Amino acid sequence: MAARIAARCCWLVLLALAWVLPVQGIERIRLSIGDIRAPGLSVQGVELQFAAGSKGPELRIAHLALGERAWRGLHLSCPEADAAFPEIRCRRGEIRVGAKRLPLRIDFRFDPLTSAFDAALRLSSGSTVDIRHDGGNLVEVVLTRFEIGELSGDLAGFAAQVSPALAAELAQYAAKGTVDARLAWRQAGDAGPHEKLQLQARLSGGSFSSPDGLQAAEGLALSLDLTARALAAGWDWQGRLAWEGGEAYLHPLYLRSGPVLQAEGRLNDDELVLRMATLKLEGVDQFALTARIAREPPSLQDLTLSLAGGDLAILGPHWITPALVPALADRLRFAGHVGAGAEIRDGQLLSLDLVFDGAGVSLAGVDEGGEVRGRGLAFGPLSGHLPWSATAPTRASLQVQGGYWEALSLGAFDVDALLDGGQIAFGQIRIPLLDGALVLDGLALEHGAEGWRGQGGVVVEPLSMALLTEALGWPSMSGILSASMPGMRVSTGEISLDGALVVSVFDGYLQATGLRVSEPFGVASNLRADIEARHLDLAQLTDTFSFGSISGYVDADVKGLELAGWRPVAFDLRLASSPGSYRRRISQRAVQNIGALGGGGAIAALQRGVLSVFDTFGYRELGFHCVLVNGICEMNGIAGRGRPDGGFPIVRGGGIPALDVIGYNRRVDWQELVDRLQRVIENNAAPELH
Amino acid sequence: MNARHGVPGWMRWLMAGLLGCMMAFAVQAQGNLEIDTPAISALKSSMQKRHGQLAPLYASGAIGLAADGSIALRDASAVPLAQRGSVNALVAAENADRSALYREVARANQHPEWEADVRSTFAQRWIDRAPAGWWVQRGGSWVKK
Numbered sequence: 001m002a003a004r005i006a007a008r009c010c011w012l013v014l015l016a017l018a019w020v021l022p023v024q025g026i027e028r029i030r031l032s033i034g035d036i037r038a039p040g041l042s043v044q045g046v047e048l049q050f051a052a053g054s055k056g057p058e059l060r061i062a063h064l065a066l067g068e069r070a071w072r073g074l075h076l077s078c079p080e081a082d083a084a085f086p087e088i089r090c091r092r093g094e095i096r097v098g099a100k101r102l103p104l105r106i107d108f109r110f111d112p113l114t115s116a117f118d119a120a121l122r123l124s125s126g127s128t129v130d131i132r133h134d135g136g137n138l139v140e141v142v143l144t145r146f147e148i149g150e151l152s153g154d155l156a157g158f159a160a161q162v163s164p165a166l167a168a169e170l171a172q173y174a175a176k177g178t179v180d181a182r183l184a185w186r187q188a189g190d191a192g193p194h195e196k197l198q199l200q201a202r203l204s205g206g207s208f209s210s211p212d213g214l215q216a217a218e219g220l221a222l223s224l225d226l227t228a229r230a231l232a233a234g235w236d237w238q239g240r241l242a243w244e245g246g247e248a249y250l251h252p253l254y255l256r257s258g259p260v261l262q263a264e265g266r267l268n269d270d271e272l273v274l275r276m277a278t279l280k281l282e283g284v285d286q287f288a289l290t291a292r293i294a295r296e297p298p299s300l301q302d303l304t305l306s307l308a309g310g311d312l313a314i315l316g317p318h319w320i321t322p323a324l325v326p327a328l329a330d331r332l333r334f335a336g337h338v339g340a341g342a343e344i345r346d347g348q349l350l351s352l353d354l355v356f357d358g359a360g361v362s363l364a365g366v367d368e369g370g371e372v373r374g375r376g377l378a379f380g381p382l383s384g385h386l387p388w389s390a391t392a393p394t395r396a397s398l399q400v401q402g403g404y405w406e407a408l409s410l411g412a413f414d415v416d417a418l419l420d421g422g423q424i425a426f427g428q429i430r431i432p433l434l435d436g437a438l439v440l441d442g443l444a445l446e447h448g449a450e451g452w453r454g455q456g457g458v459v460v461e462p463l464s465m466a467l468l469t470e471a472l473g474w475p476s477m478s479g480i481l482s483a484s485m486p487g488m489r490v491s492t493g494e495i496s497l498d499g500a501l502v503v504s505v506f507d508g509y510l511q512a513t514g515l516r517v518s519e520p521f522g523v524a525s526n527l528r529a530d531i532e533a534r535h536l537d538l539a540q541l542t543d544t545f546s547f548g549s550i551s552g553y554v555d556a557d558v559k560g561l562e563l564a565g566w567r568p569v570a571f572d573l574r575l576a577s578s579p580g581s582y583r584r585r586i587s588q589r590a591v592q593n594i595g596a597l598g599g600g601g602a603i604a605a606l607q608r609g610v611l612s613v614f615d616t617f618g619y620r621e622l623g624f625h626c627v628l629v630n631g632i633c634e635m636n637g638i639a640g641r642g643r644p645d646g647g648f649p650i651v652r653g654g655g656i657p658a659l660d661v662i663g664y665n666r667r668v669d670w671q672e673l674v675d676r677l678q679r680v681i682e683n684n685a686a687p688e689l690h
Numbered sequence: 691m692n693a694r695h696g697v698p699g700w701m702r703w704l705m706a707g708l709l710g711c712m713m714a715f716a717v718q719a720q721g722n723l724e725i726d727t728p729a730i731s732a733l734k735s736s737m738q739k740r741h742g743q744l745a746p747l748y749a750s751g752a753i754g755l756a757a758d759g760s761i762a763l764r765d766a767s768a769v770p771l772a773q774r775g776s777v778n779a780l781v782a783a784e785n786a787d788r789s790a791l792y793r794e795v796a797r798a799n800q801h802p803e804w805e806a807d808v809r810s811t812f813a814q815r816w817i818d819r820a821p822a823g824w825w826v827q828r829g830g831s832w833v834k835k
Contacts, residue, residue, distance in 0.1 A: 209767055212763075212765055212766060212767070213765055213766030213767030213768070213769070213774070214766050214774075216766070216767065216771060247771055247772060248771075249766065249771050249775065251763075251766070251774075251778070252775065252778050254772065254775035321779075322775055322778065322779070325782075326778055326781075326782035327779065327783040327785070327786040328783075329779035329782075330779070370735070370739050370787075492793070493789075493790060493793045494797075494802075518729060518794065519729065519790045519794070522733075522786060522787065522790050523732045523733060523735075523736040523787065523790075524729035524733045524736075524790050524791075524794055526728070526729045562727075564729055564732060569728035570727075570728065
């Protein structure tokens, strides 16, 4: 460092000669100097020239290198020189680099005896750079209203000469802003054994933008306080950087001012080390990190961070959702607290620890139009520890106190899982549901290029239909629902379940097989299944739905049932009286309702008189067939009983008094049919007969 | 000698039959991209609804149609800074629907494994049908139609 200072002083002495000599009446002087070299400084081809009667002394430097930056063809001329022993003054000096004149003026004062000097550079924008050397160990540089934009504007050419990479970067990012800064550089000496730097800087009205706008900031106000001390191993530094104003978009995160970084570390030729840093961030009680960043090329090598008291309600929408699942930004909500620790070694994530405390997550439902609707799915509050390591399997354990899925409340349950790289193997998860439970057995998931895949088994432990229907707001039914689906497969966009879901209801049973759920969390959420129902007691069924009264039993087969948003959109339904001997009666109301559902004209005119006379009628069989496609139900009645007039019997009378219900309308709008059924059930009133 | 006369009649029939089968297979293998299911309708309706928000972004060049059947935030600087996050969420939601659409069309054709082909066919179609002034990705770079 002393050598550098000596070299600089030598250079300045030569400069001084340029002004001293003319005073002594010399007509013309030309002085050439060889190279000046010192660590970080290289001056080659220095030539000082003075001619009596000319504008003033001129200094030319063929090549000047400071650190990694280099100038070629540097030329300083000083039209207003003034030498009054012991000082030399220059006013309105100009600097040229090559053929280009830099848009600045330089005034300086130099005392060759003490080596003290003051220099003021005035840029065309009005910015000033003041450099002061006390002749001893202190150099101060003060930037006043220095416009960063000038480096990409007037000074672009200059910047390109200094560092093409930096100039290109600045031009590309269109960086702007005003910097006020004070740098004090004190050499080792009487004041202390170490070289020291002290920097206070403030950026205001800062902005930048990458060409694609994905990294950008506006209205930036930053303030930096930094002190550094040179040691043999590099610079030991500590500082505080506060983001005091403005906003930034660092894809995919939108951030606002507020964060304050306080850090200390070391800088040497190879790397920047953050020994300890704390970051004040909205929604976080404590955030500490250490890091090691390689300088050539710049890359994050090591990082450890720890976060305590993270408020998920704030971190969720600002950090988690945009970074992980931006598509669900409107629907995903977080609550509670999280603590986190992470470690990166040699650029690779080594471990990640998450600790949840009273945390909650909910995903609002969505209708087929894409509108947020319904309660959706939620878990929480949940607590527990989720560790992950790149080198060894880890065990995660979460205690979930409850949740809900639409209208159904979920009880408390525990989740234990073995995490191994991109694989998760869950222990049995038993989620209490009403008086039963949903049990996930041996669920194993793997994250690959196409998303999550996995398999496992699902069991629904018996739960009462009375409670289920009450919770769902359906007409009350008695019975039991249970399921055993050992072959569950999970892939991107689909969950398929091999096995059967069985509901014992209305004295019979209903069995769903081939269950497949597609796009479970999107607008196209879709459930497909085949259903087989046997021996359903019509008396209970019609009573439950206030449909009049029918005694007897039916079997039903629903092939290719498809539900979108829990509404049937496709199926092939075949319903027929169960075989066997049992009492078969149908009430006047039920006849009327079936007739109304048939769309009018369902009861032969001749029979209408009979209908008004009796309360109940005997029947031989019931039959109904509906193929729902594109919102239209293609109807048919009892199999093999088509009539020559195109009608199809839905109820075939038998006994005394007997009555047939004949359908004539084979194509019925499904929504209209559902609306009619809804009215029949809700109004509990006899529909109008046609 | 005319080659036609050299081929026995039965062989011509066989060849015609084989060709017919191959063509039939090809038609079968192409699948029906126009297939409609309730899930596909729901996706199209959701995308249609979102299109009102996306249209000015296509027109300004903020977003463009990518070659892989997705849409991309290609020039966020056309959007005010504070809205870039929500535009990114909008793009992600559209891409989630598009991915679901390609899966669903492949599923509805009874060939879930066709998803990648469906995606690339749709990608080409979106690009071909894009109005003038929109940005589309061709050969790895963005061009304005």
